[in-house]
Amino acid sequence: MSTSHCTLALIALCLIQGSICQWSVWVDRSISVWEGETVVLNCSFQYPDPVRDPSTVTARWLKNSPFPSNQAAEIYNNKNLERVSSEVQLIGDLNERNCTLQIDNIHKADTGTYYFRFELGQGNNWSGEDGISIYVYARPTKPYISVPTEVIESDEIVTLTCSTGNIDQRGKATLSWEGVEDLTDSTPKNEEQWAGYSWSLKSNLDFIPSHQHHNQLIKCTVNYTPYPYSDETYITLQIRYAPRNTMLVVNATQEEVKEGDCVTLVCVGNSFPEANYTWYKKEQFMNKTETLNTASGNILFKKISRKNSGLYNCMASNYLGHSLSSEVEIDVQYKPDKVTISQELLYKCIAEASPPAVITWKISDDSINLTDPRVSIKSEFNGSHTVSTLKLETTASFCVSCLAQNKHGVSVTERCPPGSYTKMLLLVVGVIASGAVVIIIFIIVAWKRKKEVIEGQELESDSQPVIYTEVQTPKKTLGTQSETSGRREKEFAYANLQHESNGNQAKGQSNRVEFLGAV
Numbered sequence: 390m391s392t393s394h395c396t397l398a399l400i401a402l403c404l405i406q407g408s409i410c411q412w413s414v415w416v417d418r419s420i421s422v423w424e425g426e427t428v429v430l431n432c433s434f435q436y437p438d439p440v441r442d443p444s445t446v447t448a449r450w451l452k453n454s455p456f457p458s459n460q461a462a463e464i465y466n467n468k469n470l471e472r473v474s475s476e477v478q479l480i481g482d483l484n485e486r487n488c489t490l491q492i493d494n495i496h497k498a499d500t501g502t503y504y505f506r507f508e509l510g511q512g513n514n515w516s517g518e519d520g521i522s523i524y525v526y527a528r529p530t531k532p533y534i535s536v537p538t539e540v541i542e543s544d545e546i547v548t549l550t551c552s553t554g555n556i557d558q559r560g561k562a563t564l565s566w567e568g569v570e571d572l573t574d575s576t577p578k579n580e581e582q583w584a585g586y587s588w589s590l591k592s593n594l595d596f597i598p599s600h601q602h603h604n605q606l607i608k609c610t611v612n613y614t615p616y617p618y619s620d621e622t623y624i625t626l627q628i629r630y631a632p633r634n635t636m637l638v639v640n641a642t643q644e645e646v647k648e649g650d651c652v653t654l655v656c657v658g659n660s661f662p663e664a665n666y667t668w669y670k671k672e673q674f675m676n677k678t679e680t681l682n683t684a685s686g687n688i689l690f691k692k693i694s695r696k697n698s699g700l701y702n703c704m705a706s707n708y709l710g711h712s713l714s715s716e717v718e719i720d721v722q723y724k725p726d727k728v729t730i731s732q733e734l735l736y737k738c739i740a741e742a743s744p745p746a747v748i749t750w751k752i753s754d755d756s757i758n759l760t761d762p763r764v765s766i767k768s769e770f771n772g773s774h775t776v777s778t779l780k781l782e783t784t785a786s787f788c789v790s791c792l793a794q795n796k797h798g799v800s801v802t803e804r805c806p807p808g809s810y811t812k813m814l815l816l817v818v819g820v821i822a823s824g825a826v827v828i829i830i831f832i833i834v835a836w837k838r839k840k841e842v843i844e845g846q847e848l849e850s851d852s853q854p855v856i857y858t859e860v861q862t863p864k865k866t867l868g869t870q871s872e873t874s875g876r877r878e879k880e881f882a883y884a885n886l887q888h889e890s891n892g893n894q895a896k897g898q899s900n901r902v903e904f905l906g907a908v
Contacts, residue, residue, distance in 0.1 A: 411437035414488070414505050414517025421524040421616050424497045424555075430521050432481060432488035432505050436513070446483050447508040450490050455504040455516040464503065465490060497557075500525045527557040527587065532564065532609045532622045540598050541709065542630035547598050551609035551622075552591035554584060560613050564592040567608040572596035603628040603661055631710025632660035637703050637717045647797070648695055648723040654688040656703035658712055664705035671700040673718070674772050695721045695743065698773070724798030730791050736779040740793035740800070745770045747794055748777035753805075754787035 414434045422428045430450075447468050454461035465477050476494050481487030488505045502520035535550045556562045564579050573596040582589050590611070596602075603626060610621040635658035642650055656666050668681035668688060681688070690697055700716045722743035730738050740746040748768060750759060757764065763782040768775065779789065788805040 411435065412515045414507075414515065414519075416503075416505060416517060416519060416521040418519075419522040419524065421526065422495055423528045423616070423618065424525055425494055425528055427491065427493045428495050428523060429480070430490040430492070430503055430523075432490065432517075432521075434486050434488050434505065434507050434515070434517070436486075436507070436509060436515065445510065447510075448479060448483055448488055449506045449508070450477075450488075451504045451506060451516075452501050455506065455518060455520065457506075461504075464492075495523075495525050497525045497527050499523065524559075526560065526613075526616050526618075527555045529556055529562055529590075529611050529613055529618065529620065530554045531620050532611050534607065534609050534622060534624045536624065536626075540626070540628050542598050542600050542628055544597060546595050549594040549596070549607070550591055551594070552589060553611045553620075554587055554589040556581065556588040556590050557613075558588060560615055562590050562611060562613045564590055565610050565612065566592070566594055567610070568606050569594060569596070572602060572605075598626075598628045600628055600630040600633060600659065600661075602626050603630070627661065629661050629709060630659075632658045632664045632705035632707060632712035634659055635703065635705045635712040635714045637701060637714045639717060639719070646693060646719060646721050648721050649692050650690075652690045652693045652697075652719070654690075654701060654703075654717075654719075656686050656705060656714065658705040658714075660705060660707055660709075660712075662707055664707045664711075667704045667706070669702050669704070671716070673699055693719075693721055695723055695741075695773070697721055698743070722797065725793035725795060725800040728791060728793045728800045728802045730789065730802060730804040735781075736789050736791075736804070738777045738779070738791035738793070738802075740775045740777075740791075741773055742775070742793065742795050742797075743773045744795050745773060746775045746800075748775055749792045749794075750777070750779050751790040751792065752787055753789070757781070757783065757787065 412435065414432065416430065416432045420428055420430070448465070449457075449463060449467075450465040451457065452462040452464050457463070463472075465473050465479060467479060467483075477490065477492050479488070480491045481489035488507070490503075490505075492499065500523060502522045504517055504520040506514065506516040508514040530553050532551050532553045535552070537547060540547055551564050551566065553562065553564065564577075566577055573594065575595065577592045577594045579590055579592050582591065592609070605626045606623060607626060608621055608623050610619060612619045635656065638655045638657055639646075640653040640655060642652075646652055654668075656668070658664060664686075665684055666686050668683055669678055670681055671678045698719055698721045700718050702714045702716045704711055704713045706712075720743055725740045725742040725746040728738065728740045730736055736750075738748050738750070740748055750766060752759070759766065765780040766777065767780075768777040770776075775793065777791070788803055790801060790803045792799065792801045794800075
């Protein structure tokens with residue numbers, strides 16, 4: 390009831406009861422509050438004298454007794470304010486005969502019955518017979534959950550304890566848990582303890598820690614009755630465990646990894662505390678594993694190359710253990726490259742590409758068909774390498790071309806016999822030189838005959854005809870058998886040109902010219 394309502398009720402009651410109400414005090418019956426709160430003691434009073442100056446009225450609030458005595462503790466006195474606590478103040482207007490008192494930050498020790506007394510002087514004093522009972526309840530402290538310093542995933546039981554203090558025995562306090570349904574099947578029990586100055590309450594929760602409990606939110610709540618009150622607190626479980634379920638994830642711009650693409654390898658796993666990472670790379674066709682120089686959880690290839698192809702895996706580890714991922718193949722694809730031909734007893738074309746290249750052959754000699762029984766072609770695939778072998782049962786000279794192709798491009802290389810170009814050049818030079826020698830010989834012969842005529846040497850009509858003898862020597866090989874072009878070659882060892890006159894002219898007069906030449 391408000392102060393104005395109390396005053397109106399007082400006046401109405403006085404009009405009805407007359408002189409009985411000339412001296413009176415009205416207050417609430419009782420108040421229950423929590424320690425630390427602000428409490429208001431509603432109060433009004435009445436006296437028969439005319440309205441007086443409020444400064445002449447002495448307003449006093451007493452505890453435990455309505456009259457000043459050794460048992461009564463004075464809480465408020467408007468004539469002696471220096472002895473009044475700063476937490477106590479009169480908020481009513483004495484001129485309106487309102488004696489309402491306010492107490493801030495009330496304590497449990499303030500529990501008791503409070504009486505209002507007013508004094509008008511000359512023995513005109515009055516104390517209310519009915520006091521107002523104040524029950525100050527100790528407010529339970531905010532719950533606190535205690536956790537072991539380090540909770541490690543294991544088969545051993547770990548205990549969480551929720552506790553609260555300052556429990557008032559006039560009521561009943563309980564502690565309850567939330568978010569623990571998957572931790573344990575048992576029901577935690579509340580236990581009260583005397584802490585030397587107040588009662589405390591605690592509740593123990595036993596569970597077996599698992600990595601599945603990591604970062605789980607746990608709440609503990611204190612509830613108090615009959616005067617309703619509740620407070621709560623939260624914690625996040627931190628369960629330490631070794632790395633688990635480690636896997637390697639490839640983040641690429643497209644499904645096929647091509648040379649020059651941006652590719653990221655990420656090592657993913659669960660652990661607490663956070664894991665350190667070790668990376669491994671194994672050559673696909675070599676029993677050799679390389680430890681990469683990085684401890685990061687990812688590897689970035691801004692422009693991946695064929696050298697980065699291989700089998701990758703990663704290991705996550707912390708001080709509790711480690712976990713190794715499965716291997717992931719990184720196959721960097723590129724157009725055919727490094728196409729070479731090696732020739733020993735046969736031709737071999739080796740092409741490196743991803744996906745592996747398809748090799749086809751081409752021979753410069755049109756007389757040799759690749760479907761000829763003398764031709765044998767065999768291809769083998771070894772990872773990114775394609776090896777094709779061309780075997781020919783012939784001694785002819787020709788150029789061989791190797792064409793390697795996959796869906797990303799094509800490369801061509803050609804190889805000719807080492808002496809094929811040199812032999813052709815020598816043959817042409819030989820033909821030209823032989824023709825020049827023959828022309829020179831005929832010029833010399835013609836010149837000598839003309840000279841003889843000039844000198845008066847007449848040839849007789851019956852002289853023997855010119856004898857021309859050609860002698861063919863065995864063929865000489867200009868180069869090795871592998872350099873022979875298959876064309877027919879002819880050499881002249883010498884040519885004898887002889888003139889003989891009739892008569893007994895000596896054979897020593899004959900003229901003979903010898904020359905060498907080759908055609």
